[in-house]
Amino acid sequence: MLVVIYIYLLDYSLFCGWQFSDGSLHALMVGDPQLEGHARTQREPYLPDNFSNGYNDYYVRFVVGSLFRRLRPNMVVVLGDILSSQWIGDDEFWWRVERYRWIFQEVISSGVLLVNVTGNHDIGYGGEMEEHMVKRFEEAFGPVNRNYPLAGHTFSNLNSLNLDSSLNEVLQGKSRAHLVSMTELEDPVILLTHLPMHKPPGCCSDSPHIQHNWRGHVEYQNFLSENETKFILENVCPYLIFTGHDHVGCDYLHALPVNSKRKDVFLENGRSVEGVSEHTVRSVMGEYSGNVGLFEIRKKSSGGYEYAFSNCSFVKLQYLSVLFITTLVWICIGLLISIFKLCLRCIKKQKQKIP
Template sequence: MRVLSIFFRSLTLTALGASLYIYYYTAFCGWKWKDSETRILFLADPQIEGDAKIEREGIRGNDIYIRHVYTSFVSPYSLFTHKPTHTIILGDLFSSQWTNDKEFKKRVERYKWIFGDPRGEYTHELINLTGNHDIGYGSDMSRYRVDRWEREFGKTNFGGWIPSSSLSTSEDSAKIMRHRIAVINSMNIDGPASDEDLRLETWSFLDSLAEEREQNEYDIPLILLSHIPIYKEEGLCIDGPMTIFDHNDCIKEQNHLSKNASKFILTKLKPKFIFAGHDHEGCDITHVVRIHDDDNHSLEAYRTSDFEMRKDELIGQDDSENILVVREVTVRSVMGGFEGNAGLFEIKSTITEDGNKV
């Protein structure tokens, strides 16, 4: 009996420890700098389900789980210090683009409960991206679905700035480098699409952004936000390149953007960082763009861990001016099956001896 008593006490302590970790695990997370001006919480693919698939936890349990992950970072009552200035949801808010209006409304209300701020206590800005399970791929994306989504969550293509709020003093403004952000509807970048007018809207935004970037000589760092990751070769991430077309040759399913679309993003937009969702397992890639004398480009991609080990070999000092390095992070899903993952990203500007902001 004494052995059983010790055994059950051990189980109780283990369960208690696990419960405490679940509730306070963000105390073990943190930012690199205490005085960074921008701190972003990334959450990917919550994919709020209906009654069809959730069995074990039920709808309420699933919503409570994701809400707990979110509030553990943003709530003023959580142990996580230095709250985010922004929260960005990287698409696939819902699990199906085929829901009727009644079910869509239900999921919108649940989403607002999960990520809502009923007491008006949160200080961060919330940015939503759309995903293929929100409005569909090019084959089944429609004006109706896009309008329905945009009425609740904002534009599917738009640009902004980080920091977005005006600073208190001109002295602060002089010390902080602003970053351009761009949110894109990546589900209809590649074509053909069933609604080419919607696709034209996305490309009009991309072309205008490319023109702006060229006029500004790419001086302002760009953070590109896309649900679908850009192209990389098989084996670098869990999801390799894959595109499936329907009977009308429109895109029915896609893991990565095409090579051509990805080349446009890397060579015309020249982002500093790309953040994506879609691949639930997550991935961290560094793209190397080599600019040749004839203005042609060659593209390479490496796992970031490998790139950091071989950085001196891959980027020589003599060639550094002709090389663009782009970090692409595909954020692992926040769903319970992927341990409620969250990504943290921060920006801190410093002044060099010659007065430049980096």
């Protein structure tokens, strides 16, 4: 039984695949890695130094690397919260960046487009965001606001964390300007951002909640505000939106506002869609089974495009730990039995030598 389980673990990516073999774009969507650091080591003094961090790094590297090698995507997107805290110092920040680069080494060395969306644990919410946080993020991971033309579409990476309210008006102005520029794009837009759009309560694991500090700036939010969401749906009119943040994952279809400039219907997963399809991608963390989203675009012979999205999960990190410990116990039992049998043989031989 253990052999069968290990065969699955080593080749689990065989159970995931693209729906369009002739797709013009295949992308891996990775949600919320949240690489931790020294604070975790201090919380777990009973474990060897950085054991948990290293264990988690190997886990995410295996998940991303396995899918990347077998599926050969031409785009990889990390949907924010690359790190677990925006308040760390520069030394620890760059240490975590090096670990991130090791985890995504195969992607980086291949030259495949890697888009890093920024999250609240990378640069803070609007009421926390400061210039140096954004600057070091961009030095390590690339621009927080940028368009990527690909496969007849524009993939737009948007820093949505300071749209509702911001401590820094200059940074907010840059995000706002990028958002407004997206309204003038001619190609179909695929929006990439960390914060999910506003939704009614009960549609996803979270309900709408925005918390402001005493200055009136946002210090926590699980969705964009209703007004910002409406602006995006009415004026940007993306075909699809990919977000992170909630860890659990959620698929939701937004109705197009009456004033929306886009009125067409498109195909996703073989179904006609009239609206904007949003996928909040489940986290790649071990607690959430190492999930990665698979997104595809295919150009139809009759004109236009069709899309597909699915999730590919590995196994919870806790279950792996139980499996490894169980395996180690059985190996130890086997060794003890072998040693015991060897000792019995030696004793038997010694008795035979005695006249």
